[in-house]
Amino acid sequence: MINFNKKIYSLKSIKKAMKDYSHLADFKIGQKKNYFLVKITKIKPELKDIFQDEFSNYVLSLHQ
Amino acid sequence: MKSKINQKENQIVFYLNSKIYPLEATYSTAYVFLDRVFVYLDGDPAKEIMVFLKGKEKLNKTQLENLQGEFQNELLNYLLRVEIAKRNQKVRNFIVGTALVSALPTELLTQSSQPEISETADWQKDPLGIAIPWEEKYGKKKRKTKKKSK
Numbered sequence: 001m002i003n004f005n006k007k008i009y010s011l012k013s014i015k016k017a018m019k020d021y022s023h024l025a026d027f028k029i030g031q032k033k034n035y036f037l038v039k040i041t042k043i044k045p046e047l048k049d050i051f052q053d054e055f056s057n058y059v060l061s062l063h064q
Numbered sequence: 065m066k067s068k069i070n071q072k073e074n075q076i077v078f079y080l081n082s083k084i085y086p087l088e089a090t091y092s093t094a095y096v097f098l099d100r101v102f103v104y105l106d107g108d109p110a111k112e113i114m115v116f117l118k119g120k121e122k123l124n125k126t127q128l129e130n131l132q133g134e135f136q137n138e139l140l141n142y143l144l145r146v147e148i149a150k151r152n153q154k155v156r157n158f159i160v161g162t163a164l165v166s167a168l169p170t171e172l173l174t175q176s177s178q179p180e181i182s183e184t185a186d187w188q189k190d191p192l193g194i195a196i197p198w199e200e201k202y203g204k205k206k207r208k209t210k211k212k213s214k
Contacts, residue, residue, distance in 0.1 A: 008087065008105045008113070053102035053118060060105070061098055063091050 002052055003035040004059065011036060013062035021055060065136075069128050075118040076128040078135075082109055085139050089146070090115070093138045101131060 025043040067078035087109040107114040
């Protein structure tokens, strides 16, 4: 589960990243107070160690 | 500046004052580092932004500290660039405008509402009627007005 601060990460970027990474894992998005909660399951085994961090980086890169 | 190093997580966390380093500057700086480290942001952009930098390769304490320093240097670099861009905006607009005008075809530049005068035209003919001496143009009228007033 990754918590993205609503004031820092836009929903548009998160959704775009989820769509772009959809072939690598399954995503579910929710929200709680100031955060968007992204639950990631069925990650490809060879990517498991770095997937969450790479996904966060990608979301951040979409802000540019 | 507050910072925490978590060597197990291969990560350094530090805090940026949003009044000094706006969120936009932090985004742009983070973008520069995305190929080297994992960047995660949290906190309140109105007060303080938390920056998490996690090495993609195993880093020791000094390397993590250096990473923070480099990030802050890049932040300052970005802020300076924004400041210079603000100061030079008028000059840049002028240069771009001039460049665009000079890139126009010469036919467009020579077209105007006024009639064209060929280079071979006789200079004595004065087709635009601008070579009339002041006395001829206004002097006689004044005399006439004086006569009328008498």
